Amino acid sequence: MRRSWPLRWARNLLGALLPPSLQAELTRDLGNYFLSFVFAGPIAALLAIATALTVQSMAALFFAGLALAGFGFVISACSAVRLPDADVDLEDVESRYVLGTIIVAVGIGGIVTVVLRGPAPVFAQAMAVMVALATLGAANGTGPGRPLIALVQFPAISLPIGLSLIRHWPAPWGIGTGVGVLVFGLLCVAMARRAYATNMQLLLAREAQAAERQRLETAVHTLSQAVTILDADTRVVAVNRSALDLLGVAPIDPANPPTFAELLADAPNLQKAAGNREEFLGHAAMLVGTRQAFNAAMHLDDHRVIDVECQPVPGGGWVTVMRDSTGERNAIAELNREVRRCPVTGLPNRRAFMEELDQRLVRSDRFVLLLVDLDGFKQVNDRFGHAMGDRVITRVGFRLRTADPGLFASRLGGDEFAILADGDDAEAAMALARLLIEAVDQPARFGDAEIQVGAAVGVALSPGNGTVGEDLLRAADLALLSAKGHPGSHVCLFTPELKLLSARNAGVDSRVRAALRAGNIDVAYQPMIDLETGQVVALEALARWQPDGGEAVAPDELVRIAEARGLVATLRRLVLEQAAAVVANRDPSLNLWINASVHDLRQPGMVDEVLAELASAGLAPHRLALEVTETALMTDEDACRGNIELLNRLGVGVAMDDFGAGFSSLDRLRRLPINALKISGSLLSGAPGKAAATDIFRVAASLGHSMDLMLVAEGVESREELELARAAGIHRVQGFALSPPVPANRISDAIAMAEAAALAGLRLRAAS
């Protein structure tokens, strides 16, 4: 829209119009001047009327009436906006005020002109001028946003006064005063313009600031994150919906904002029980004091965790952002659990176990560490595959964990488990160990397969056997080694002697393992004579290992290490391979007897392996017999039964070795499907000539007879012992008196020697 030039001129002169919102504010501001105008207006009007009456001029009286009416307008305008929220037409109020001041200016200006022109008393003239100047000043004071008023006041008041003074009082002081009044009037116009411009700028800046704040508040309120803005004293300046919802608090009263601490103190959602709030606030107070940014976690009653981040704002104040981090924390916790859990069994893994162990040691708890190692797990893996192995391990893990509710059961890896239990009573610990073995050693069915694995347990007590994790583990490990090295015991409690023993064996142990793995095991053969025919009917294969340049290691030791390290099957394979090949090449009436460990005999795939080895060597199954020691066989009777029955069906003989060295109950002996008894050399040794010892030997022999078993006397060292054996009805004999075990290349000599010795001995008997 194009404006006409006078309007444009006026606009240029007055400056840009105020935006409506600021204009409204300016108009409302008039309410503050109400009282001043109520007092000053009528007084000024009355003085004007009094002056008019004094000079007795109708014109003056008219102008005084005009001034009175003008004041009326002004007062009514101010009165309308006296109350801040009055519902009025502000435009109307503003025009009433401007109109009123203009009328007042014209009225006062008129009186002054009339009074100064006519023959008026000096005091009336002075009064008129004073009232006019006062009006000029007062109206000017309220008009910094209204340059129009100043513009009207100049021609209406300043110009008539100035001109009248110059004209009617042509004395130097009159002219000076007149000029002064004119200059003052012009200055008022200029000042009004300046003030208007400044005021306008100020108001515009304020409005921009308010708009900025409004935008910020809108942004904060629409943020999905929970945000609070605090001032330097941590009073809440703004808080958004999300924050209120999170804390469960009502919107704050902007007139009386709480501090952040008070806001939290009132928050119903914030967990009170945990004392977390107090902790957080204490922490926060300290950091607020030093104006440092800080993070904290708060716990809500519904178990959510909230991260609070407080950032100081440069120049004072704080911004806090609260974020629900429950999901993340849960994920991290889950991850933490995951890295501490065996993925197969779901049990705590080695890491979790070590942490638990350390905690118990730090707390100086009294507890038992039980290391559990499975027997024959490797064979399960070899025979049924790793998937089945995993299922077996999982089942075992479950059985261990549920054996007693108070246990901390973990899987260290492979077929090794670690159990922690409260208390440090040795008896109770051993009972628990046996309970664990019993729990593991139960057949488990997986589809068609029934699998049974055994276990050995090493037990160590804390603080008795160690107060450091490493020591305690080492103690339990030594006990476990010892438990595995003594077939039939399965459980061993750590004793300091084990440590000495282990130090001595450490070197041998690793070298034996290496030899077994490399297959560097030799076999010695000891002939077995049939007393009926005096012929060698079988060779017993005995494992031999002699390190390069070193002393030969006792076979018992070799076997113990192989058992402890899960290498018995390897040992049996090495011995059987060589011996079967050797015996297959000899007379078909010659049989092979080999020693088997129960650890081996209880393995599900063991018989198949033996058959395969026999087949590859070309030795018929009926030419083989397995010897298993009495003590081991008795404790593992059930586990071995299946394989023994299978061997029987295949024609492979099974002999109980070292009979008489243990304490077999007759009952159990009868139940086992064995074919032969090898009576321990310890029963025979030194027996001849001693009635009691001779009786024992005879009883052992008659026991065997009563069960219809083939009887073998081993360890026959003299003709007397040979004679005793023969007299007791023993079928076969073995021993140094006939032939010691010899290497494969001397078998023929040994056979000849044994048969010769037997012949001599029998002849001796025949002669006597």
Ligand code: C2E
């Ligand atoms: P064993 O099965 O009772 O074997 C007989 C042991 O007595 C052999 O000791 C043999 O050398 C020894 N011996 C033979 N005749 C006499 C005698 O007249 N007097 C005396 N005092 N001893 C005699 P060796 O070879 O040291 O074997 C010790 C044990 O090691 C064996 O006892 C057997 O239990 C075990 N063993 C040996 N080889 C193997 C094997 O390949 N596998 C398994 N599982 N165990 C084996």
Ligand code: CA
């Ligand atoms: Ca034997």
Ligand code: CA
């Ligand atoms: Ca024996």
